Amino acid sequence: MAVDVTVRANNRVIDGLQKENEGDWEGGFCFIQAADTQYGMIDSYEDNGDGTRWEKERLLTREAIRGANRMIPKPKFFIVCGDLVDAMPGSPVKDEQIRNLKDDLRLLDNSIPLICVCGNHDVGNSPTQESVDRYRESFGDDFFSFWVGGVKFLVVNSQYYEDSSQVPTLKKDQDQWLDQQLESEDWKHLVVFQHIPWFLRTPDEDDEYFNINTDVRLPMLEKFHKAGVRKIFCGHYHRNAGGFYQDLELIVTSAVGCQMGDQKSGFRVVTVNEKDIQHQYYELDQIPVNIKLH
Numbered sequence: 001m002a003v004d005v006t007v008r009a010n011n012r013v014i015d016g017l018q019k020e021n022e023g024d025w026e027g028g029f030c031f032i033q034a035a036d037t038q039y040g041m042i043d044s045y046e047d048n049g050d051g052t053r054w055e056k057e058r059l060l061t062r063e064a065i066r067g068a069n070r071m072i073p074k075p076k077f078f079i080v081c082g083d084l085v086d087a088m089p090g091s092p093v094k095d096e097q098i099r100n101l102k103d104d105l106r107l108l109d110n111s112i113p114l115i116c117v118c119g120n121h122d123v124g125n126s127p128t129q130e131s132v133d134r135y136r137e138s139f140g141d142d143f144f145s146f147w148v149g150g151v152k153f154l155v156v157n158s159q160y161y162e163d164s165s166q167v168p169t170l171k172k173d174q175d176q177w178l179d180q181q182l183e184s185e186d187w188k189h190l191v192v193f194q195h196i197p198w199f200l201r202t203p204d205e206d207d208e209y210f211n212i213n214t215d216v217r218l219p220m221l222e223k224f225h226k227a228g229v230r231k232i233f234c235g236h237y238h239r240n241a242g243g244f245y246q247d248l249e250l251i252v253t254s255a256v257g258c259q260m261g262d263q264k265s266g267f268r269v270v271t272v273n274e275k276d277i278q279h280q281y282y283e284l285d286q287i288p289v290n291i292k293l294h
């Protein structure tokens with residue numbers, strides 16, 4: 001098998017992106033937040049196919065990678081916030097979609113870490129021990145932390161908040177780990193990545209397919225806010241959206257792949273300054289070369 005292109009978290013950390021080597025602030029930087037490469041969805045959603053073709057997503061993903069490779073300064077990492085491929089666990093085309101996705105992601109400049117987040121299509125709407133194990137074999141841990149230039153980043157598996165009925169122990173593992181991670185540490189910013197957004201526009205909006213139920217949502221937002229989290233980046237919606245819980249901003253980023261709204265395929269460029277974090281979504285043909293670190 002070819003060398004894995006994705007950076008894999010093991011034991012809840014990414015080798016080389018830990019507090020020991022990335023714990024100090026060394027000036028502003030940028031990174032790329034993408035979502036829903038979701039190989040196969042355009043065929044099934046837009047083209048009335050059976051999800052067995054994904055050439056369109058391959059072209060879009062490669063275009064995104066080329067855009068990232070051209071950027072000055074180089075992004076410190078490129079993160080894909082879930083629904084890496086469309087096929088659900090058990091689908092006969094899932095392995096091939098993952099293989100093709102990795103072949104395309106391999107075009108990323110190898111000095112830019114490529115980090116994956118787990119989405120509902122990656123482990124199923126109601127994950128099982130087996131679907132999570134398969135994900136971990138393919139992409140590494142599904143929840144973990146990493147550090148870049150004094151900023152602490154947390155990746156969570158939002159599926160445990162959506163439906164953990166078949167995996168209560170895994171959910172408990174994540175809950176306990178998260179509580180430890182949120183204890184105060186000497187970070188410049190504390191940022192969260194996940195697939196399903198807590199909300200799309202406002203924290204008190206009604207429950208629906210694209211957000212997380214209010215009874216779980218509100219305590220979690222309060223927990224994150226209290227710990228100092230001020231940015232949460234998500235995908236899942238295939239449109240741009242977002243809003244605020246107090247001064248915690250939740251950002252929903254449209255897809256690299258299939259669109260469900262007015263945007264075109266693209267990704268978000270995030271610039272991190274000592275004082276704050278800014279972000280801008282770019283359609284693939286608008287990706288800038290020179291990134292101003294504000």
Ligand SMILES: [Fe+2]
Nearest residue numbers: 036038083236
């Ligand atoms: Fe998706």
